[in-house]
Amino acid sequence: MTHAIVADPSGRPIRVGLDVGGTKIDAVAVSSSGDLLARLRRPTGWGEDAVVDSVVEAVTALAAEAGTDLSAIESVGIGIPGLVDAVTGRVLHAVNLGVASLDLADRAAARLGIPVRVENDVKAAALGAAALRGIEGSMAYLNLGTGVAAGIVVDGEIWRGSRGTAGEVGHLSVDPAGRLCGCGQRGCIETFCGGGALARAWDRPGSLPVRDILDAAEAGDEHALALRADLFHGAAAAVRALVLSADVERVIIGGGLTALGDRLEDGVRAALHAGAESSAFMRSLNLDDRIELLPAGSPAAAFGAALVGAATPTKEIVTHG
The missing domain is CATH 3.30.420.40 (ATPase, nucleotide binding domain)
Incomplete structure (x- = not known):
């Protein structure tokens, strides 16, 4: 480290x-x-x-x-x-x-x-979230905003890795046939749960496109339902990547999308739970119990x-x- x-x-x-x-x-x-x-x-x-x-x-x-x-x-x-x-x-x-x-x-x-x-x-x-939440040991801060990024803190110190990219889960490709990412790859986690990527895929006017997507999904819009599933799937994939690669005890979710509140947190928890149903190993990690959202305005x-x-x-x- x-x-x-x-x-x-x-x-x-x-x-x-x-x-x-x-x-x-x-x-x-x-x-x-x-x-x-x-x-x-x-x-x-x-x-x-x-x-x-x-x-x-x-x-x-x-x-x-x-x-x-x-x-x-x-x-x-x-x-x-x-x-x-x-x-x-x-x-x-x-x-x-x-x-x-x-x-x-x-x-x-x-x-x-x-x-x-x-x-x-x-x-x-990441450093601030660890301090404010009183977290000892290891944690990751997952920033869900226009893009997706993360930072890792271990025993009160930023863990950078050998070249400073530790925690860079936004550009981990989880679907090689997926949407084109700004980094040049396809199917990066950011293309699923980044606010910018979701807004481009939604392609409808509005000042808060991700909130509009959730509202439209709740009203039964098929395109919105698919994008909402992408959001939760991508965020869950980021949590899994952080826990499986760095074995952090907690994943604190911050960034602009946390303004969605319980709708985001509950959706990510459900996606983590669903993804572990067929795997005893994944169930043993209790991923849905290892996440929390920063309070709005933190x-x-x-x-x-x-x-x-x-x-x-x-x-x-x-x-x-």
């Missing part, structure tokens, strides 16, 4: 964590004892300079929200999509932010006067970023798009 993130509890009293997404930044201030002191959301800018501006403005606004100033902040951690070098804090190919190459840690630290560390957003969320990603900020990275590269 590659040891990559170990939080340091010493230092100044406040740590800041930012979850930088394509449209907004979720920012939290956390005390040295792990208490959430303040939280706010701000829009994210487009392009490299605008992303740096957005980070600096979010940290400054958060300090004001917490009733303090920048001098009280020990560290800033940032979770961001793209290819992240956790040692240098450089971000590559964060396409949803208009970032090709950005030395985010150095540029933000220079303006804030505070140490800044950067991590891939899903891996930061600050796990930003909280995990705060832990990253207070950590010492020892592995050079993290790969995830």
Whole structure:
């Protein structure tokens, strides 16, 4: 196992964590004892300079929200999509932010006067979910959003694997004759349960296509019924892959699709249960009892970023798009 993130509890009293997404930044201030002191959301800018501006403005606004100033902040951690070098804090190919190459840690630290560390957003969320749920031992965080990705945490540390791809289940092909995935393969798990893939397959107007699919399925629409089955099948396949490959004790499901609540969780549990009916071995794993959804609005990603900020990275590269 590659040891990559170990939080340091010493230092100044406040740590800041930012979850930088394509449209907004979720920012939290956390005390040295792990208490959430303040939280706010701000829009994210487009392009490299605008992303740096957005980070600096979010940290400054958060300090004001917490009733303090920048001098009280020990560290800033940032979770961001793209290819992240956790040692240098450089971000590559964060396409949803208009970032090709950005030395985010150095540029933000220079303006804030505070140490800044950067991590891939899903891996930061995994760390935060483990901490917030009080999970010891091993767990996986399965992010079901526009795409599908996962991070693995063992004994409070991110497990990257030898090249940083541990937990990359979204691009595991489970149907070679299935839909074409953006990665070039067919039938990847992401093509079954990624929100973007489902929206394209649904191909009807609406602001929340996956919710529309579930509503239409409940009304008996045959196309929606098939896509709903795909959603549950794909998510169940991701859970099985994570448990069978890494033997994690828990799989915490997060990401935008968790807004579906019980409809998602119950469907995934049913798919796991159905998939184990013919296999005593699979039944022995009790997969349907090893999953849980993060509560709606959980600050796990930003909280995990705060832990990253207070950590010492020892592995050079993290790969995830």
